[in-house]
Amino acid sequence: MSEQTPRRASGGRKTDRKGPTKGERTRATILDAATELFSRSGFHAVSLRDIAAHAGLTHAGLLHHFPGKEDVLIKVLGRRDRADAALLWAPDAGERPEALLDAIVRIVHRNMATPGMVGLYVKISGEAADPEHPAHDYFVQRYRVLREALTRAFADLFARPDPPLHHDAGIVAGQFLALMDGLQTQWLLEPEAVDMHASVVAFLRQLGLTLELSAEPAPPTPATSEPSSPVPPAKEPHDTDRP
Amino acid sequence: MSEQTPRRASGGRKTDRKGPTKGERTRATILDAATELFSRSGFHAVSLRDIAAHAGLTHAGLLHHFPGKEDVLIKVLGRRDRADAALLWAPDAGERPEALLDAIVRIVHRNMATPGMVGLYVKISGEAADPEHPAHDYFVQRYRVLREALTRAFADLFARPDPPLHHDAGIVAGQFLALMDGLQTQWLLEPEAVDMHASVVAFLRQLGLTLELSAEPAPPTPATSEPSSPVPPAKEPHDTDRP
DNA sequence: GTCTATAGAAAGATAGAC
DNA sequence: GTCTATCTTTCTATAGAC
16 A cells, blocks of 8 residues: 555645655654653764664665754754744733743753753753854853843833832842752752752742742643644744755 | 883882873873863764873774773763862861862852863763763762752851741752753853853852852962862762772 | 664773773 | 783764656
């Protein structure tokens, strides 16, 4: 029954509304595999052969879809950050700054359910300190965007209480990101030794902020193995493609 | 004339008071080179040939002094941590818990003067999350020791003010280490974007602690290139040697 | 779109001369 | 203590058949 490529009816598939191409599905599978392996062992320690084997093809087949190893990495990172952005600036977040705190605590829980992805960011952001690293610019940009967004949100939050809190929102934004990253490093090394949720909540309390969600909101994803990706393959916002 | 071992007068050079052997000097040079290269590019991305060339010998020559690449890494890490330990628990630190805050701020400044070593720890601690990584156990142990020491110190500090502060010293210890690590990650990516000194001081203030040294204490090491090592080659306290 | 086959470079490690 | 030479493995990437 060689009923291959069953449904490519309407020609060039440009405005086709039906599901992903086989190529797109393969690329997604490759990115899933790369995500898992990079997460486990970093960038340099993982070979294209490893990724390809894990995705069910050969390394030559993989290179048909991606020009090189670095491109795979950039795509993996982009996919995850699009997911985080969707969580952080969800439509309902609108103008309520405390919605950001909600979202952040949600992300902490999501992270605790996906140690592999956490490991990926810890490892790659470490490697990326080298200006020669393929993901260097990516991470510089990433932290810039996150710091700016958090600075605005914290500034709003500090202005709200009576009396207002006197913190430097910019400093706190950097502190907060640093806290999350650093906690993850310790948590990956020894999960029982660090309570990421308690530490983050305590930090916000130390600032004088009051949280309504202090009680354990029960993470929606108690899975221990990576659920592929929370985001469907979508158009890249910041493109690093080379034709 | 098989009059070998020319000057080993007093037996096996055990209580010999004169300077380091040639071999010891070579090993120190190798560790300096490895430190610099691991700092710049991490563990996996650096080859023994790179290190050897940088130290002025061949990779075979290097392997005469170290059994393998992993051993070089462990020795590099051990040397730095012995230096930090000397700073953190200096003799004068005795029983004054605020001496620890002094020492911590000093370490922040030392770090800002040695971005290479900071990069080493950021990179290797990221890679070491993998239980297979040669430095995994080392880092687990390292964070355990640091958290315990900081927990005791913070507990003392919180009990001191009138009225005492009500923080969980264990949580704060983890937060503090996380803050330092995370700030370094951002600082390495974009040094102008993060003020490590201000962020750390602000954190201690957010806790309600008052510092006498708030004003810039002028780091004693304004150097930009690594000064080899602040600690002379000494007997390893935690030995990982294999004969 | 995926494969086999292979090129070409570089890795960690060892043997033995000097 | 350091070298040259070499072994063995593994890597990224390319060429071309199917």
